[in-house]
Amino acid sequence: MSMRNEDLIRQLAADLRPVKPARNPIAATTAWLAFVAVVIALAVLVFGLREDLAARLAGGFDLLQIAGALATGLLAAVAAFQLALPERSGRWALLPIPAAVAWLATMGGGCLEELARLGPEALRIGLSLPCLAFIAGLGVPLTVAMLWLARHAAWLRAGPVAALGGLSAAALASVGLSFVHDMDAAFMVLVWHGMSVLIVAGLASLFGPRLMRCGLAAP
Amino acid sequence: MSDGRAATCFEAPRPLTAPDTILGEGRDARDLRWSRMMAAAQAGDARAYEALLRECLPLLRTICRARLRDATDAEDAVQDTLLTIHRARDSYNPTRPFRPWLVAIAERRALDRIRARSRRARREMPEDAAGEIASDAPGVETELDAHRAAAKLRRAIEALPMSQRTALGLTKMQDLSLAEASRVSGMTAGALKVATHRALHALRRRFGPEE
Numbered sequence: 001m002s003m004r005n006e007d008l009i010r011q012l013a014a015d016l017r018p019v020k021p022a023r024n025p026i027a028a029t030t031a032w033l034a035f036v037a038v039v040i041a042l043a044v045l046v047f048g049l050r051e052d053l054a055a056r057l058a059g060g061f062d063l064l065q066i067a068g069a070l071a072t073g074l075l076a077a078v079a080a081f082q083l084a085l086p087e088r089s090g091r092w093a094l095l096p097i098p099a100a101v102a103w104l105a106t107m108g109g110g111c112l113e114e115l116a117r118l119g120p121e122a123l124r125i126g127l128s129l130p131c132l133a134f135i136a137g138l139g140v141p142l143t144v145a146m147l148w149l150a151r152h153a154a155w156l157r158a159g160p161v162a163a164l165g166g167l168s169a170a171a172l173a174s175v176g177l178s179f180v181h182d183m184d185a186a187f188m189v190l191v192w193h194g195m196s197v198l199i200v201a202g203l204a205s206l207f208g209p210r211l212m213r214c215g216l217a218a219p
Numbered sequence: 220m221s222d223g224r225a226a227t228c229f230e231a232p233r234p235l236t237a238p239d240t241i242l243g244e245g246r247d248a249r250d251l252r253w254s255r256m257m258a259a260a261q262a263g264d265a266r267a268y269e270a271l272l273r274e275c276l277p278l279l280r281t282i283c284r285a286r287l288r289d290a291t292d293a294e295d296a297v298q299d300t301l302l303t304i305h306r307a308r309d310s311y312n313p314t315r316p317f318r319p320w321l322v323a324i325a326e327r328r329a330l331d332r333i334r335a336r337s338r339r340a341r342r343e344m345p346e347d348a349a350g351e352i353a354s355d356a357p358g359v360e361t362e363l364d365a366h367r368a369a370a371k372l373r374r375a376i377e378a379l380p381m382s383q384r385t386a387l388g389l390t391k392m393q394d395l396s397l398a399e400a401s402r403v404s405g406m407t408a409g410a411l412k413v414a415t416h417r418a419l420h421a422l423r424r425r426f427g428p429e430e
Contacts, residue, residue, distance in 0.1 A: 005276060005298065008298055008301055008302075009273060009301065013265045013268050013269035016260065016263060016268050018261065021261050021309060021312055021313055022310050022311065022312050084310065085310060085320075086310055086323040086327070087319035087320045151309075152310035153310065154306075155310075156303065156307055156310070156327060213401065
């Protein structure tokens with residue numbers, strides 16, 4: 001053993017402090033979903049359920065849209081917690097892609113259906129800052145919670161884990177938004193939900209790794 | 220051209236057999252023992268941790284040497300791996316086998332080295348070529364002087380504090396980006412900049428501007 005390695009190992013052992021081992025990905029996903037459910041329930045308590053929720057869910061589009069967002073959020077979380085363990089295959093990152101594509105296709109299909117029914121009027125886009133504010137306002141703190149749960153990925157694969165964590169947080173925040181906010185037009189849902197999810201996931205991949213290393217990871 | 224040089228740094232991974240048969244212990248028994256030692260290290264047992272790192276060293280060397288032809292690069296990758304094991308020790312789940320966790324970290328750090336080396340090669344290639352054209356082959360005396368100066372510099376670097384040595388080594392000698400150096404060392408980008416600046420300042424003071 002060279003002196004450099006000998007020195008280094010001695011110093012690392014001297015620097016040792018107890019750490020909490022990483023959870024099993026399924027246990028971590030369960031904890032994450034329980035936390036998100038509590039946060040969304042609180043948001044519903046504060047903002048109130050949308051009045052036409054039952055009718056909208058019976059209509060088809062909203063149910064499929066919510067199911068797509070839920071599946072994306074769930075699978076992105078599983079993928080993030082799997083990738084956070086160094087020995088797991090990088091291909092776990094592909095897990096949420098089918099659900100995300102299906103979610104996007106549902107929103108796109110809704111747009112086409114409304115376009116056929118209403119004409120160009122269906123593509124009129126209004127400003128929906130509350131929608132953006134809700135998903136970002138809920139998605140960013142949820143992302144921070146997710147980064148904390150997956151903090152052991154700080155030194156390996158931090159970028160992909162943070163991006164998937166942000167995607168999960170934003171997709172689940174979008175589910176929460178569907179319970180409280182009236183948004184009838186599929187195109188508006190596509191633009192505002194889609195944009196908000198992209199912004200949160202982008203911010204997570206940009207700042208998440210630094211946040212995990214500086215503030216969240218145990219030395 | 221640079222791609223060609225980078226390609227010489229990479230070899231197809233060889234089967235990792237040598238360190239698997241230490242003192243006749245089976246791989247399963249050894250993995251179980253390592254797993255227990257790592258669980259003890261996670262609970263704060265420094266002796267178990269030091270023993271574990273020493274035992275793992277031959278395997279880490281085998282992995283890094285299988286991927287990096289240059290012995291210095293391989294040794295640097297081993298050190299990066301040790302630092303990452305330390306930083307990411309909470310990412311090991313004791314209910315799972317230890318060896319795949321260890322191997323994944325070593326392979327990632329070896330790959331980082333290959334990338335850093337090919338980047339360095341791309342940058343240095345034009346200067347080397349220009350130098351060869353402009354000057355004659357160095358005489359024995361010049362070469363001896365260069366060796367003496369290098370040894371003096373190496374001793375001065377070894378005398379620097381650990382944080383400065385790490386920062387200088389990663390950012391200047393191994394040519395890692397600040398983000399990569401931060402990931403490997405666990406120091407923030409700001410701390411790396413300060414430590415590198417202090418290290419360079421100390422070396423300048425030691426050798427003077429003419430050197």
